[in-house]
Amino acid sequence: MSAASLPAWVLASSLLPAVLIFLLPESRRRTRTTLNLAAAGLKLVLVAAMSWGVVRNAPHEVRFTMWPGAEFILRGDALACLFAGLSALLWLFTTIYAIGYLEGAPNRSRFFGFFSLCVASTMGIALAGNLLTFLLFYELLTLSTYPLVVHRGTEKALAAGRTYLRYTITGGAALLLGIAVLYSFAGDVEFKETGSLRAVAESQWPLLRVAFGLMIAGLGVKAALVPLHGWLPQAMVAPAPVSALLHAVAVVKAGAFGIVRVVYDVYGIEFARELALLVPLTIAASVTIVWGSLRATQQTDLKRRLAFSTVSQVSYIALGVSLFGPLGTIGGLVHLLHQGIMKVTLFYCAGNYAETLGVHDIRELDGAGRRMPLTSAAFTIGAVGMIGVPPLAGFVSKWYLGLGALEAGHPWVLAVLIASSVLNAAYFLPIVHRLWFRNASAPWPDERSFGRFETSLWFLIPTLATAALTVGAGLFAGMPFSPLQWAMLITRREYLP
Amino acid sequence: MIDAATPLIPLAVVVPLLWAVLTAVRPQVRAAWLVVPGLLAWCTTAALLWSHVRAQGVTQYALGGWAEPLGIGLRADGLAATLTLVTAVIASACALHRLLSPPAEFADHAARWFWPLFFLLGAALDGVWLAADLFNMYVGLELLGLSAVGLVTVAGTTIALAAALRYLLAALLGSLAYLLGVALLYADYGTLALASLANGFTASTTTLVALALITAGLCLKTALFPLHGWLPPAHGAALPPVSALLSALVVKASFVMLLRIWLGPGVSLLVPAVAQGFGVLGAGAIAWGGWQALRHAELKMLVAHSTVAQLGYLFVAVPLLVDASAAARASAWDGVMLQVVAHALAKSAMFLASGALIAAVASYRVDDLAGVSRHMPLALFAFGLSAVSLMGLPPSGGFSAKWMLLQAALASGQWQWVFVLLGGGLLTAGYVFRVFRASFLQGAEDRFTPTPLGWDVVALALAASAILLGVMAVAPLEVLRIGAPPSVGLLLNGAP
Numbered sequence: 001m002s003a004a005s006l007p008a009w010v011l012a013s014s015l016l017p018a019v020l021i022f023l024l025p026e027s028r029r030r031t032r033t034t035l036n037l038a039a040a041g042l043k044l045v046l047v048a049a050m051s052w053g054v055v056r057n058a059p060h061e062v063r064f065t066m067w068p069g070a071e072f073i074l075r076g077d078a079l080a081c082l083f084a085g086l087s088a089l090l091w092l093f094t095t096i097y098a099i100g101y102l103e104g105a106p107n108r109s110r111f112f113g114f115f116s117l118c119v120a121s122t123m124g125i126a127l128a129g130n131l132l133t134f135l136l137f138y139e140l141l142t143l144s145t146y147p148l149v150v151h152r153g154t155e156k157a158l159a160a161g162r163t164y165l166r167y168t169i170t171g172g173a174a175l176l177l178g179i180a181v182l183y184s185f186a187g188d189v190e191f192k193e194t195g196s197l198r199a200v201a202e203s204q205w206p207l208l209r210v211a212f213g214l215m216i217a218g219l220g221v222k223a224a225l226v227p228l229h230g231w232l233p234q235a236m237v238a239p240a241p242v243s244a245l246l247h248a249v250a251v252v253k254a255g256a257f258g259i260v261r262v263v264y265d266v267y268g269i270e271f272a273r274e275l276a277l278l279v280p281l282t283i284a285a286s287v288t289i290v291w292g293s294l295r296a297t298q299q300t301d302l303k304r305r306l307a308f309s310t311v312s313q314v315s316y317i318a319l320g321v322s323l324f325g326p327l328g329t330i331g332g333l334v335h336l337l338h339q340g341i342m343k344v345t346l347f348y349c350a351g352n353y354a355e356t357l358g359v360h361d362i363r364e365l366d367g368a369g370r371r372m373p374l375t376s377a378a379f380t381i382g383a384v385g386m387i388g389v390p391p392l393a394g395f396v397s398k399w400y401l402g403l404g405a406l407e408a409g410h411p412w413v414l415a416v417l418i419a420s421s422v423l424n425a426a427y428f429l430p431i432v433h434r435l436w437f438r439n440a441s442a443p444w445p446d447e448r449s450f451g452r453f454e455t456s457l458w459f460l461i462p463t464l465a466t467a468a469l470t471v472g473a474g475l476f477a478g479m480p481f482s483p484l485q486w487a488m489l490i491t492r493r494e495y496l497p
Numbered sequence: 498m499i500d501a502a503t504p505l506i507p508l509a510v511v512v513p514l515l516w517a518v519l520t521a522v523r524p525q526v527r528a529a530w531l532v533v534p535g536l537l538a539w540c541t542t543a544a545l546l547w548s549h550v551r552a553q554g555v556t557q558y559a560l561g562g563w564a565e566p567l568g569i570g571l572r573a574d575g576l577a578a579t580l581t582l583v584t585a586v587i588a589s590a591c592a593l594h595r596l597l598s599p600p601a602e603f604a605d606h607a608a609r610w611f612w613p614l615f616f617l618l619g620a621a622l623d624g625v626w627l628a629a630d631l632f633n634m635y636v637g638l639e640l641l642g643l644s645a646v647g648l649v650t651v652a653g654t655t656i657a658l659a660a661a662l663r664y665l666l667a668a669l670l671g672s673l674a675y676l677l678g679v680a681l682l683y684a685d686y687g688t689l690a691l692a693s694l695a696n697g698f699t700a701s702t703t704t705l706v707a708l709a710l711i712t713a714g715l716c717l718k719t720a721l722f723p724l725h726g727w728l729p730p731a732h733g734a735a736l737p738p739v740s741a742l743l744s745a746l747v748v749k750a751s752f753v754m755l756l757r758i759w760l761g762p763g764v765s766l767l768v769p770a771v772a773q774g775f776g777v778l779g780a781g782a783i784a785w786g787g788w789q790a791l792r793h794a795e796l797k798m799l800v801a802h803s804t805v806a807q808l809g810y811l812f813v814a815v816p817l818l819v820d821a822s823a824a825a826r827a828s829a830w831d832g833v834m835l836q837v838v839a840h841a842l843a844k845s846a847m848f849l850a851s852g853a854l855i856a857a858v859a860s861y862r863v864d865d866l867a868g869v870s871r872h873m874p875l876a877l878f879a880f881g882l883s884a885v886s887l888m889g890l891p892p893s894g895g896f897s898a899k900w901m902l903l904q905a906a907l908a909s910g911q912w913q914w915v916f917v918l919l920g921g922g923l924l925t926a927g928y929v930f931r932v933f934r935a936s937f938l939q940g941a942e943d944r945f946t947p948t949p950l951g952w953d954v955v956a957l958a959l960a961a962s963a964i965l966l967g968v969m970a971v972a973p974l975e976v977l978r979i980g981a982p983p984s985v986g987l988l989l990n991g992a993p
Contacts, residue, residue, distance in 0.1 A: 022878070146933070147870075184904055
């Protein structure tokens, strides 16, 4: 295996396991588990090796021609490594979680096959070197997550799957049209730091704006921009590891990441500002942030509240991207990682409560801190991090977003951030209060015992690991290879060519 | 242009014809012993012909040494060579499906005629692809219609017989109209060879009437909306391998003839109004076929209506093929060629996979598929992959074709076709996901009939090639451009 083909191997490290798992009989539990974990571990190593190429400023690249005028490009640039690193890391934890979660459940072969396929698509999205390759994996992600959303096969799950498809397939069509319009006069546009469309004649600028609008609308469906977010709260009927995948590892991230790519690497942030494309995006992101938080306060189902919280939090990324200036960029990019780590912790915790105690509703959580102290501690860290309390990860994001807003000359965005933080506190702190400061009023709805620990170790280890990461990403933000430092590296390359 | 390799052209017709005779006179021989060597010979001939055309460009062959306009000419351009190869591959897959079927299905005496009709159909298809004149095309078309009708009746059910009768009527009417048109053209021009007609038709009344007859006949045979009524019952009622052949290839024969006539000598008469008319009918097909596929309860009827819709894409391309912009024309040609091949692979895979699913649940209804995702993962996966191509989602041949048609539409500024193409994709997603939705429902456990694993493998192989075509389209497109009509403007590899 030559070093240059590394991106292809990153992709293959989940594509091949997917095929093998599909072919594996349902009963080969041990082989499947080994294969899953080995693939997840191997991928982390490969992504790390690929990142080293970025540090040396010699990114790895694989390309071939699909048909005349259409290249297939996989390239491990700095932004790609950011997203691939996040997904590879969280995939490892989510795989561990899923193995425990599906213990004894039917259709595991199918589940883990599509699970791997889903991560393969996410890797493809991260590594795509042009819009066409991006689109290819973006649609593949839609198709490979559908079977996971409807996995339980109940009427409710199928209804959620239908909603999911209506939104994402239509969004995919908008994205396709946007990309096709762009190709029709700009040709095959490769992702490049500082963008590559500046050469387009001024007479074509209206079309550039149309293409931008279509692409953002298409990406906004997965990124759950209001009013395109309707599928996300409904999809919470999916099993807990799938929710983690939807909310933190793959799907909404793919949309947000696509927005980052389009603004920075297709249009270039300066050119996007010249075209007056940034302010509408700022407004859309701000509306989403406030609306998502408002709706979250009204939910009593824990996963539903978390889902609306995602709607709000993911738009921090789009907000940071739309703020012109290096500080806003840093804030948006670093939140891509931080939101993933924090939200995955929260969804693991929600899964732990549901699987161990049978608790789904927030009002049933009273006193859960005493019964499950470790899970509740992790939940508290995730929640406090989301609110943006220093020194946790969320604080770093909000700090840079705030500075970025001032730098870009939009002080009103500060008000949005403050309002959102207040609302975050309003919907997270009551849960924390119930966990620790109230006594259980009734027996748990459906309690299961997992022996020595408060819940299965398959659940506990990923939960605690990501909670530790939430603390670490904030405390050690100044260390090399922290999310913040990596975001700064990308920002330098975007603004200082 | 006659060289040592040209006998490959007649061989592509003669080999299946020979096996049609062999299987007819020796039905008592165990099918596999006779059929498999025939398939091998056929595939080899087709592959050699394809690589010959790829290397040497357009190749002609004059039967009996008589050159045109007197003799019977055969001509292998990129389109013909590719379709000959695709025919051999898909026919072999369908034959394997048949050979792997449990013997109980052969009880009917009509089944005796399956193999002779099957090979005759193959010979007729190759005859149409390779024909260099309008009369040879007629012969191929007529044989094709009769053998196709015969194959539908092999299913042996009353429904199949009724559908076959209706199909026969449409087929005869179509070829009659075509023959009348050809006779009129002969009266006007004194020749039927496409090469001799290359100077183009003149807008005389006879020619216009002739073209109208030919077009109506061929549109009926290719089931263009609103002349599609005969197709869904026939394709729905036939045996799975027969449905696969009919949907993948047979309906394409008359479309290829239309393309050869209208883009060849007829191109001067393909004025915008006529071209747009084809496009509108194509859009109607996409909408109507998709709508019908959404509401039919039976799986094979869904797939058959999908064929009606997918044929619409081919006609939507017509106004783009004669657009003023050369870039649009070139892109449209690539797109329509790729769509022909990608749909052939994907739809044959889908019919074979549906056959397996239907046999497993012993019901034709989509709603009865509950639980098959667990019991028949491979067949469902093959269905899924072919659906990806039909929906035009990447990566697949269907996507690449749609992308090229989109580029053609954008380059020509004809935005209406952009929306038709995108809307068609959404409609397709709507009806194929009906099947997945049903298959993911939790169903009862023990009601499934076991089906041969080979069925799934064959369908999966076809579906996978439809997917691969999307990312490895360089070589196929290169060959498909060889000998493209001059009006399209893609004279790349030594066309005549």
